[in-house]
Amino acid sequence: MDEPAFTSFYAGTARALRAYVAHTFGDFTHVDDIVQESYLRVLRMPAAPDDPQRLRPLLFRIASNLMTDEWRRRRRAAHAAETQAFEPIGSAPDIVLRLDMIRVFQHLSPQQRQMMWLAYVEGADHREIAAALSLREGSVRVLLHRARRKLASLLQLGAPSGSTNA
Amino acid sequence: MPDGCFEHEDDVRAWMRDLAAVPIIERPLPDAHLLWWKAELLKRWDTQRQAVAPIEHAEPVHIGVGVAGAGVLLAWLWRSGPTPTNTLIFATVLSLTVLVAIAALAVRQS
Numbered sequence: 001m002d003e004p005a006f007t008s009f010y011a012g013t014a015r016a017l018r019a020y021v022a023h024t025f026g027d028f029t030h031v032d033d034i035v036q037e038s039y040l041r042v043l044r045m046p047a048a049p050d051d052p053q054r055l056r057p058l059l060f061r062i063a064s065n066l067m068t069d070e071w072r073r074r075r076r077a078a079h080a081a082e083t084q085a086f087e088p089i090g091s092a093p094d095i096v097l098r099l100d101m102i103r104v105f106q107h108l109s110p111q112q113r114q115m116m117w118l119a120y121v122e123g124a125d126h127r128e129i130a131a132a133l134s135l136r137e138g139s140v141r142v143l144l145h146r147a148r149r150k151l152a153s154l155l156q157l158g159a160p161s162g163s164t165n166a
Numbered sequence: 167m168p169d170g171c172f173e174h175e176d177d178v179r180a181w182m183r184d185l186a187a188v189p190i191i192e193r194p195l196p197d198a199h200l201l202w203w204k205a206e207l208l209k210r211w212d213t214q215r216q217a218v219a220p221i222e223h224a225e226p227v228h229i230g231v232g233v234a235g236a237g238v239l240l241a242w243l244w245r246s247g248p249t250p251t252n253t254l255i256f257a258t259v260l261s262l263t264v265l266v267a268i269a270a271l272a273v274r275q276s
Contacts, residue, residue, distance in 0.1 A: 043205035120182035152174035
């Protein structure tokens with residue numbers, strides 16, 4: 001991939017990738033690090049496809065793996081409680097609503113957040129989600145249904161305050 | 167992929183759409199040009215590392231062979247020389263110590 005092709009690919013994917021990482025990762029401060037590392041890994045791959053349509057799922061898969069690695073590393077280091085809360089930009093009273101939405105989403109597990117985002121925001125099908133999250137397609141069907149039910153119950157009942165799954 | 171059979175499908179879809187519209191990062195995206203050149207630099211480093219990898223892997227072998235050869239030479243000198251004196255014993259122990267120290271230092275740096 002040459003530089004103009006990369007610039008075009010970056011312009012078409014960077015905002016979507018950063019939104020995906022920002023909403024699913026649970027730590028605002030490391031979002032851009034993960035986004036940058038994802039692009040660097042794509043660029044350093046010796047046999048990366050040139051077709052942007054094939055490259056985009058690969059990019060999201062790399063970002064998903066990086067997030068998973070970071071979650072595991074933090075669990076091992078027992079630093080999960082130190083993750084910083086999101087601070088959405090905007091002005092009150094809108095900001096309160098936004099913050100509530102983000103908090104509700106954080107009550108899903110990291111994997112559920114990834115699946116819900118890929119399914120509803122990225123419009124990915126089960127096969128694409130399975131590829132992005134290194135899961136079997138049949139598992140995605142079941143896990144995604146559970147994530148939907150959990151989110152629906154959170155929206156109907158209200159998310160319990162306190163700990164998150166970030 | 168949204169599930170049409172799920173009873174709250176519309177609510178969930180609408181909520182996810184609203185969530186996706188929440189702007190949470192204000193700063194601009196990293197510059198594509200800088201990312202490109204950073205990747206190029208990293209690719210060059212990768213190439214350099216691959217080129218010197220065989221040398222780095224062989225380094226402990228070189229050190230091991232050198233230390234073993236020096237040990238054999240010392241043993242041969244010890245056996246073929248005159249009756250051991252305090253000076254010869256001291257020189258032998260000192261040489262062995264220096265050899266081991268050099269080998270340990272080289273292995274640590276490699």
